[in-house]
Amino acid sequence: MRDTLRQRLGWLHTWIGFVTGLLLCVIFAGGTLAVFNTEITRWMQPENSRLPSGLAPSPKALEAARQNLETLRAQGKQPFLSLPSVRDPVLRVLQYDGHEFVGPALDPIDGQRINVRQTVGGQLFYNLHFTLWLGRDWGRRVVDMLGLAMLVGILSGIIIHLRLLLPDLVLFRPFAARARAWLDGHILAGVFFLPFIVGITYTGVIIHAAAVLPDGAAIHRQAGPMPTALKTPQALPSLTPMLTRAEAEFGAGQIGFFLFNPHHISAVRADGASFLMTRDEAEFRYEDGAFLRHVKHIGATTVLSQGFRGFHFARWTPLPLRWLYFLSGLGGTLLIASGLVLFLMRYRRRYGNTISFCLAESLVIAVLVGFVVAALGLFWTNRLLSATLASRVMWERNIFMAIWLFSLLHAWGLVLAKRAMSAWRQQLLAVTILGMGLPILDILTRSSWTVLLGRNIFCAIDCCALVVGMSAKAIHQRLNAPHQT
Amino acid sequence: MPDIFTSVALHYNNMRMSRIIPFKAWSPAYSRVLRLVICMSLAWGSGAAIVQAVALHFSSIGENAYVAGQIMACLLIPIFMIIGFGWHRYGLLALGIIGTLAMLACQLG
Numbered sequence: 001m002r003d004t005l006r007q008r009l010g011w012l013h014t015w016i017g018f019v020t021g022l023l024l025c026v027i028f029a030g031g032t033l034a035v036f037n038t039e040i041t042r043w044m045q046p047e048n049s050r051l052p053s054g055l056a057p058s059p060k061a062l063e064a065a066r067q068n069l070e071t072l073r074a075q076g077k078q079p080f081l082s083l084p085s086v087r088d089p090v091l092r093v094l095q096y097d098g099h100e101f102v103g104p105a106l107d108p109i110d111g112q113r114i115n116v117r118q119t120v121g122g123q124l125f126y127n128l129h130f131t132l133w134l135g136r137d138w139g140r141r142v143v144d145m146l147g148l149a150m151l152v153g154i155l156s157g158i159i160i161h162l163r164l165l166l167p168d169l170v171l172f173r174p175f176a177a178r179a180r181a182w183l184d185g186h187i188l189a190g191v192f193f194l195p196f197i198v199g200i201t202y203t204g205v206i207i208h209a210a211a212v213l214p215d216g217a218a219i220h221r222q223a224g225p226m227p228t229a230l231k232t233p234q235a236l237p238s239l240t241p242m243l244t245r246a247e248a249e250f251g252a253g254q255i256g257f258f259l260f261n262p263h264h265i266s267a268v269r270a271d272g273a274s275f276l277m278t279r280d281e282a283e284f285r286y287e288d289g290a291f292l293r294h295v296k297h298i299g300a301t302t303v304l305s306q307g308f309r310g311f312h313f314a315r316w317t318p319l320p321l322r323w324l325y326f327l328s329g330l331g332g333t334l335l336i337a338s339g340l341v342l343f344l345m346r347y348r349r350r351y352g353n354t355i356s357f358c359l360a361e362s363l364v365i366a367v368l369v370g371f372v373v374a375a376l377g378l379f380w381t382n383r384l385l386s387a388t389l390a391s392r393v394m395w396e397r398n399i400f401m402a403i404w405l406f407s408l409l410h411a412w413g414l415v416l417a418k419r420a421m422s423a424w425r426q427q428l429l430a431v432t433i434l435g436m437g438l439p440i441l442d443i444l445t446r447s448s449w450t451v452l453l454g455r456n457i458f459c460a461i462d463c464c465a466l467v468v469g470m471s472a473k474a475i476h477q478r479l480n481a482p483h484q485t
Numbered sequence: 486m487p488d489i490f491t492s493v494a495l496h497y498n499n500m501r502m503s504r505i506i507p508f509k510a511w512s513p514a515y516s517r518v519l520r521l522v523i524c525m526s527l528a529w530g531s532g533a534a535i536v537q538a539v540a541l542h543f544s545s546i547g548e549n550a551y552v553a554g555q556i557m558a559c560l561l562i563p564i565f566m567i568i569g570f571g572w573h574r575y576g577l578l579a580l581g582i583i584g585t586l587a588m589l590a591c592q593l594g
Contacts, residue, residue: 005571011517012570151563159567202559209555212529214536216551301549304556 006160013156017336018343018360020149023132025336025367027143030129031200032329033375035314035322037122038087039457044382045116046446048105049458051089056253057108061091062239064111068093068104070236073260081239081258084108085272100127102393117387120396124378130208140211147205148212154198157190165191179345186338193331200332203312206305236260237289242267245291246282264292275316277309340364361420362411369427370407372472376434376465377403383445421479428476435469438462520577524569527580531565532558534587541591 003011033040042048057065065081072079072095082092091106100123105114131139158165164187172184190197210217239258246255246267256270259281266281283292297306310316314325344361351357378400385395407427414423439462446458539554546553569580 003573005573008517008573009567009571012521012567016521148559148562151559152566155563155567156571159571205559206556209559210551213533213555213558214540214551216540216548219548299546299549301546301553301556305549305552308556 009156009159013153013160014343014346016149016156017153017339020146020153021336021340021343022363022367023142024146024150025333025340026132026371027129027146028329028333028336029371029375030125031204032326032333033125034122034129035326035329036457036461037126039122040125040461041119041121041123042088042457043442043461044119044121044379045105046458047116047387048090048114049446049456051107051114053089054086054253055084055089055108057084057091057243058110059240061106061108061111062243064113065091065093065106066236066239068106068113069260072103073236078260079103080260083243083255083257083270085256085270087272090114097393099133099397100124100393117382118392119382120378120393120400124397124400125375130204137211140208144205144208144212147201150201151198151205154190154194154201158194161187161190179342182338182342182345186335186342189331189335189338193328193335196328197332197335200312200329203308206308207312234286236265237284237286239289242282242284242289242291245284249282249294250280265289266295271313271315273316275310276303276306277313277315278306337368340368358412358415362408362415362423365411365415365420365423365427366404366408369424369431369472370404370411372468373407373427373430373434374400374404376431376438376468379438379461379465380434380441383441425476425479428472428479431472432469432476435465435467435472438465438469521570523577524566524580527569527577527584528562528565531580531584531587532562534584534591535561538587538590 069079069081072093077095079093079095082088082094084090089108091108091111092103093106094101094103100120102118105116106112107114127133130143132143133139134142172188174181174184176184242258242265243255247253250269250273254270254273255267256272257268259266259268265284265286267284269278269280271277271279278297280297281295283295284290285292314322317325341364344357344364347357347360378396381396381399385392385399389395411423411427414420414426442458442462535558536551536554539557540550543550543553565580565583569576572579
């Protein structure tokens with residue numbers, strides 16, 4: 001007898017969901033954390049916690065930044081200057097080191113270098129989210145293909161559950177048999193967060209669509225020859241008049257960063273200035289800092305594209321909306337995670353003893369629990385490593401990877417030894433300890449922490465870690481309970 | 486001794502038994518994987534052709550034509566996949582026709 005549409009799409013949903021879901025879960029979790037990437041970086045640099053938010057950079061600070069930029073340019077690097085914002089109150093002279101944007105932070109009042117520890121910060125999750133650390137080209141290609149697969153999974157899921165879409169919206173039986181409870185959770189997350197998940201996946205795919213589809217950049221963007229004078233970096237003009245002029249164009253406090261292009265200096269509109277991520281810019285001459293022109297990106301397609309970017313990057317959002325993004329991202333992650341668990345439940349009885357199932361289960365454990373262990377481990381590493389350690393960024397990154405790899409090997413070993421439940425329990429216990437211990441570590445390793453009690457990023461991140469730890473403890477206890485089928 | 490028509494019919498029946506039945510034995514898994522790969526290729530090829538076609542027919546707006554094509558293609562590729570995989574009888578044919586039309590639209594600019 002021939003399969004029905006529902007059966008065929010069920011197979012597609014199951015397999016495309018599992019194979020791509022392992023990486024999609026990491027992408028979604030990384031993106032969820034990247035919503036607060038700046039705040040995570042600030043948590044990881046407690047030295048700059050005393051600076052108030054929203055200070056405009058003083059001329060003295062801009063002059064100090066200019067000197068820093070010139071030094072880096074003389075070394076053959078290509079730095080840019082990030083201006084202070086409400087979320088990140090310091091001047092940052094940044095450059096791309098192949099993995100992260102790194103560089104010194106300057107006080108926006110006197111331009112003194114703030115003695116902050118070098119850290120991967122929230123940028124690690126941001127890069128993981130859109131490249132999976134496979135490099136910018138291949139990473140974007142892979143993530144984009146996975147995004148398309150996610151859309152296929154969502155569409156097939158909608159078709160499978162079409163008849164029960166509305167009733168399932170309010171159906172959740174957490175204390176029913178495990179498989180039923182997980183399926184309810186999967187459907188509930190899918191239905192409740194459907195608009196966000198579809199929107200964020202579609203916009204994410206479009207943003208880097210050029211990585212997998214034909215791109216017009218090569219044909220339409222033809223860079224002219226580099227001016228001879230710029231092959232050897234020359235002295236930069238003063239940044240203060242340029243900032244004043246750019247603010248006259250875009251409004252006070254609306255400039256996000258200075259870019260140093262081969263032919264001109266650009267003062268670029270801040271990404272958080274409006275919903276549309278316009279990247280409009282004011283261009284200035286290298287020789288004397290004279291204003292050249294105001295570049296506005298207009299046109300229906302451009303505005304649509306800016307809207308997609310604005311929706312996806314969410315840099316314009318006020319704090320409550322940012323939390324909503326975070327919670328919705330968490331919903332998407334839970335959707336994928338519950339799908340992976342359901343896959344294991346479905347095939348455990350028939351294929352539980354096969355090597356491929358063991359591999360699948362250990363991968364799921366490493367993705368669902370190991371990633372959380374590694375992320376919390378990164379927070380611990382940040383505070384436990386010496387603040388003055390050389391190559392600190394590399395150390396943090398490597399320790400994060402090592403913890404994650406260890407989690408995979410640990411899961412693999414225990415699953416092969418037919419102790420899969422022990423692998424789940426032990427890693428959940430690690431999450432519990434690391435999550436519930438993080439607030440204590442924060443208090444112990446941050447000077448004058450009592451001054452900073454209240455509504456601030458330190459308390460928010462500590463509370464989140466506590467909630468993660470407590471949730472892991474609850475799941476751990478549930479796994480210890482007598483088995484229900 | 487069966488007549489020639491009966492012989493041919495029996496032979497044909499044997500062919501069916503030897504070829505179709507083993508095929509059905511591995512059909513559920515392998516044929517679906519094969520079909521999925523074909524659908525992915527056709528859907529992606531159709532999407533790429535749509536981007537090229539839009540870029541060609543709206544070349545006056547420059548690079549933005551590619552962006553518009555990409556926006557369309559990213560929406561259509563998953564739908565093509567569902568059509569190709571979900572519609573058992575004519576899904577692949579439909580996808581082939583869509584791809585061919587998109588390719589023609591590229592060429593006839």
